[in-house]
Every structure is written in structure tokens, then in C-alpha cells.
Amino acid sequence: MTLAPPRPGARPSPLIETQPMRRPDASSPSVMTRRAWWLVGLNFLIPGSAQILAGSRRLGRIGLTATLVMWTIALLALLTSRLWPTLFYSLANGAALLVVQVVLLAYAALWLVLTTDTLRLVRFVKVGGWSKAGAAVVAIVGLVLSSGGAVYAAQSLIGPAREALATIFGNSGPSVPPSDGYYNILLLGADSGLGRDSMRFDSISVVSVNADTGAVTITGIPRDLQNAPFAAGPMQELYPNGFEGHVSQTCGWAAGMNQLTNAVEVCQPDRGASIYPDAADQGSSPAIEATKDAASGVLGIEIPYYVFVDMKGFADIVDALGGVDITVLERLPMGGGPAYEGQSVDEWATGWIEAGPQHMDGDTAQWYARSRYTTSDWDRMRRQRELQQAILAQATPANVLLRFQEVAAAGEDLVQTDIPESLLPFLTGLAVKAKEQPVTTIELTPEGAGIDPEAPTADDWALIRELIQTTLHPPTATPSPEG
Numbered sequence: 031m032t033l034a035p036p037r038p039g040a041r042p043s044p045l046i047e048t049q050p051m052r053r054p055d056a057s058s059p060s061v062m063t064r065r066a067w068w069l070v071g072l073n074f075l076i077p078g079s080a081q082i083l084a085g086s087r088r089l090g091r092i093g094l095t096a097t098l099v100m101w102t103i104a105l106l107a108l109l110t111s112r113l114w115p116t117l118f119y120s121l122a123n124g125a126a127l128l129v130v131q132v133v134l135l136a137y138a139a140l141w142l143v144l145t146t147d148t149l150r151l152v153r154f155v156k157v158g159g160w161s162k163a164g165a166a167v168v169a170i171v172g173l174v175l176s177s178g179g180a181v182y183a184a185q186s187l188i189g190p191a192r193e194a195l196a197t198i199f200g201n202s203g204p205s206v207p208p209s210d211g212y213y214n215i216l217l218l219g220a221d222s223g224l225g226r227d228s229m230r231f232d233s234i235s236v237v238s239v240n241a242d243t244g245a246v247t248i249t250g251i252p253r254d255l256q257n258a259p260f261a262a263g264p265m266q267e268l269y270p271n272g273f274e275g276h277v278s279q280t281c282g283w284a285a286g287m288n289q290l291t292n293a294v295e296v297c298q299p300d301r302g303a304s305i306y307p308d309a310a311d312q313g314s315s316p317a318i319e320a321t322k323d324a325a326s327g328v329l330g331i332e333i334p335y336y337v338f339v340d341m342k343g344f345a346d347i348v349d350a351l352g353g354v355d356i357t358v359l360e361r362l363p364m365g366g367g368p369a370y371e372g373q374s375v376d377e378w379a380t381g382w383i384e385a386g387p388q389h390m391d392g393d394t395a396q397w398y399a400r401s402r403y404t405t406s407d408w409d410r411m412r413r414q415r416e417l418q419q420a421i422l423a424q425a426t427p428a429n430v431l432l433r434f435q436e437v438a439a440a441g442e443d444l445v446q447t448d449i450p451e452s453l454l455p456f457l458t459g460l461a462v463k464a465k466e467q468p469v470t471t472i473e474l475t476p477e478g479a480g481i482d483p484e485a486p487t488a489d490d491w492a493l494i495r496e497l498i499q500t501t502l503h504p505p506t507a508t509p510s511p512e513g
Contacts, residue, residue, distance in 0.1 A: 060158065063158045068410075069152055076097060078095070082094060085147060089147060111480035113460050133182055139237075141173065141270065142173065164505060187265070206334045212239060212240055212331070214238050214333045215335045217339065218337070219234075219339045220233075231253060231291070233399070236249045239457065239460050240502075246467070250415055251325060254274075259272050260323045260324055264306065265324070314448045330498060337449060344396060347392070351424045354423075355387070355389055356388050363401060408473065472501060482493065
């Protein structure tokens, strides 16, 4: 390869100054072609290196430094997520995600500048044959893959995650330590699309997460459980024996757990604000706080947090995860039930969920959780718990990342909670541990714990609390004495 002759009297140049990348033989098409491919390849693999070799070293140093920093951050993030997942998730808060989003967009812009400058350095008029167009196309494709990928990550992954965190956890209360070694969360399900005057909870569960091992226990509470005792607080002061003797026909509420919204909000002139004055400021409501106190009184454990799941959003999250796999035990009808007494199921059913293994989309899963006219409420509770476990199994990190946009969008409509964002990283770390363990379920039904929800007694409340304690804190076997 022929080099340009040095200027008379010039001082010896550094080694890079004598290389054909910076001072090529522009009269040789083969030299310029090889140089073009090297510059385009280096710009894609190590942004900034093309400028170090053939252009502005200052711009090259900026690009090369930014590239090395990005690689280092990515490597540290990967190692942290594998070795110290709790620390990794603790950094994934709204402020940190905003910084990551800005950095990715800035790096994408820098890569665009570097690619444009690289195309200038190539000097296509001197490149021979098909490489004139080929090198340009490869450079542009590389720009789309690299810079476009950074923009996609910032806008389609990081952006929705930050917005979802702000929407779901933006109005929550203070963080509290685990109670007796567990984080207990009230899980409520209801259908806001039924045109009801007030929201009645169709599904009531308590999720207990072991603060050390991540082991999960889900306790299903029948929505029609009568006269539930309240934990110490304002509702216990108003109703020391539960709702026994306080049923209101004029306000339209009975003694069941699912009537708490009517009892606390609809029948109160201030919508329950005087009973739970801090509820709204902590991302909750008087009805939800009353349900916490009732569930806490029934189970004998502290329940500081809740998660409310809208059934329409539930269907969206199932679709976002790509569906769930369920083995259906018996044929179930879909539809809102009979329009008049005596109407047969074949007349009102809009479709059927057949028995056997099923891969359910959101709509089918929603009807699977709702269907109750041909089975019992206890069976419906079992199916709801089955779906909860199926969603937990489907929500693997890889699957969530693959469908992140859909999951984040569904999550904003699906969930309301008072879990503080500061606690989310720790709970997420526990969720990783929970994946490795089976979920324990308790059903407070005649078929499950032997409880009659329609006529519970004081002995039943004692039995339930003992069952919860032995499940969450199983007795340690005493070693037998030697000899």
C-alpha cells in the first residue's frame, strides 16, 4: 500500500500517523475499499474507534469512552442481577430508570453522530465497485440496529416501566417491616365493568410471603363469610361482634365480607372518611381498609398492604403473558347467568370451557374465574387460586421481558395498591426465590378447612387462626434423645 510522502523537515509522526487508515493512498480503489469496510465495521463494533484511527481524535475519545462506560455498566448490571438480585432490583426505581432512559437516548444520539462522521471519513467517491453502495447500506443497517436498539430500549422498555411504577406505586403509604417474619398482602378482585352502584369484592385472598425464603401461602376467604370479627381499630369499635345484628336493608348490605363497601362507604354520609381519614392519602379507600381489618381479624395476622385486581385488567394481563395453562376438571359455561328463573344453561351460555388441558387466553381465563352457576362458590374459589398460581408460573423474567410493553400497559389498568415503591425491590427479590418453591393454599370453606362460611362460630375463628399459625410457622421436630 502506497503512503503519502512526509513533508520535508517534518518531525517523526506517531505510529498512527503512518497508518493507511488516516493517510491512505486515495488513488487506489482497492486501498480505499478495504479502508471503508474497516471503518464501517469498527464503527459498529467499537463506536469511536473509527474516529481514533482516521478522523477527529477528540470525537473518537468521546465515543470510545462512552462505549466502554456502557459496556461496563451492562456487565455490572448483568453480574449484579445474577449474584445480588435484591441489590439489582433496589436500583430499579423510578429515578434510576429515568437516568437509564436519558443515558440510552444520549448514547443513541452519539452513535448517530459517530456513524454520520464515519460515512464522511469513508470518502465513497474513492471506493471501488459495489462496495460504494454496500458499505453505506451496512453502515445504515448497523446504525438502525445499534442506535435504534438503544432508542427502543429507552422508549419501549424503560419508559413504560417507569410510567407503570409511577402509576401503580405513585400514591402509597409508608413501608413497614414484616410481621412475625411475613409480608401479608390483601389481594382483592372485583369487576368494575358490571355497572354496580358500589364495588363489591368478588375474590378475597391474603398472600403471605416469607421475608427470608420467599415461600408463598395464599389463603382464600369466602366473599360471603358472615360476621367476620374485625382486628383492633375503628371497625372493631363500631362492630365489636362483626356485623351481627347490624345488617341494613335500607342501605342494601348484608353481613358478608363482600358487603364491606356498602357498609363502610355507601351507608356513610362522608363515604367512610371519618372512619379511615388517612386512607385516600395512602392510596387506599375506607372499604379496602375495612376489608384489611376484617381479614386480619379472621386470620389473626397483621395485613398492612393490599393489591386490587380489576377483572378486565386481569384478562389483559393474561393476554400480555401469552395465556395460561390450566387443566379444567369439568365443563364450565361462559356467560352472565340465567335471565329468568328456570332458563336452562344451554339457553344463556355464550360458550363453554371444555374439560381437560386448556391454554387459556384472557377472556377464557376471566370466565373460568367467574363461572359459578353450575358449580359452587367453593369451586370458584379453587379456580381463582389455580389461576393465580398459573399466572405466577407464567410470569417468568424471560417472558415478562419478551412481552414487556404489553405487561406494563396491562399492569397500569390491572393493579391498584398501597405497597410503597421503596418496598418493591425487596418483594421482587423474594418473588425470584418464590419461583423455586411450591405455593401453599388454604381455603376457608367446608371442603377446605372445614369452615361453614354461612354460620361460623367462635370455635371456627380460633380454628382458623391456629391453622394459619401452624401453616406459616410449622412446629420444629424435636430430636429424639439418644439411647
